[in-house]
Amino acid sequence: MFTLYGAKGSGAASIEAALRIADVPFRWVEAASWEPGPGLEELKRVNPLAQIPTLVLDDGTVTTESAAILITLGLRYPKSGLLPADLAQAIRGLVFIAANCYAAIGIIDYPERFCADCDKKTGERIREATRARLHRYWEMFADQFGAHMKPDKPGALDLLAAIVSRWSGARAHLKEHRPAFHAMLEEIEAHPRIADIFKRHWPK
Numbered sequence: 720m721f722t723l724y725g726a727k728g729s730g731a732a733s734i735e736a737a738l739r740i741a742d743v744p745f746r747w748v749e750a751a752s753w754e755p756g757p758g759l760e761e762l763k764r765v766n767p768l769a770q771i772p773t774l775v776l777d778d779g780t781v782t783t784e785s786a787a788i789l790i791t792l793g794l795r796y797p798k799s800g801l802l803p804a805d806l807a808q809a810i811r812g813l814v815f816i817a818a819n820c821y822a823a824i825g826i827i828d829y830p831e832r833f834c835a836d837c838d839k840k841t842g843e844r845i846r847e848a849t850r851a852r853l854h855r856y857w858e859m860f861a862d863q864f865g866a867h868m869k870p871d872k873p874g875a876l877d878l879l880a881a882i883v884s885r886w887s888g889a890r891a892h893l894k895e896h897r898p899a900f901h902a903m904l905e906e907i908e909a910h911p912r913i914a915d916i917f918k919r920h921w922p923k
């Protein structure tokens with residue numbers, strides 16, 4: 720049995736949706752660095768960064784980093800369609816999200832990790848600039864990868880884009896500046912195979 724460490728409204732939703740699409744049962748462990756408790760202690764034993772999603776495979780292999788987990792699942796379950804036959808742009812897009820967008824979220828959430836003696840005002844300035852940069856990343860993502868997304872049969876790229884764009888005002892920004900791409904993100908999360916997962920993580 721796979722074990723997925725995650726929390727409501729977190730990036731673990733992307734792995735939950737991927738496991739659903741691949742038809743793989745899993746055990747959910749409620750765990751997050753901001754939720755002290757037994758789940759967090761168990762998570763730290765497998766991922767010292769204490770970040771979610773973390774997925775332990777049925778053979779005990781620990782996988783971390785959303786893009787890497789999604790690629791691993793896509794390769795292990797080729798019939799799931801998580802990865803397309805033409806791999807290059809899907810992998811590039813997944814790494815774009817992880818390296819640029821998700822990393823920016825980490826700075827917005829925890830500016831003090833990246834700033835010595837960070838006072839509140841400095842933290843806010845870091846947040847503001849990073850948020851603007853994040854929104855620019857999403858515009859670039861929409862322009863370069865929008866054509867590679869498949870809202871009617873969501874795969875790894877669709878899932879990670881739909882979930883990571885839920886944070887730090889990115890959706891509102893995209894609605895205004897890239898409306899067609901924004902509509903595609905809404906279509907992905909409304910897909911009948913995974914809609915309930917989005918509803919549980921982000922109730923209206």
Ligand SMILES: N[C@@H](CCC(=O)N[C@@H](CS)C(=O)NCC(=O)O)C(=O)O
Pocket residue numbers: 728729730731751752753769770771772783784785786817821825
């Ligand atoms: N590089 C990781 C980032 C994962 C990440 O930042 N997850 C957030 C939750 S959505 C987290 O666990 N943050 C807590 C922390 O960094 O302490 C990935 O791509 O999966």
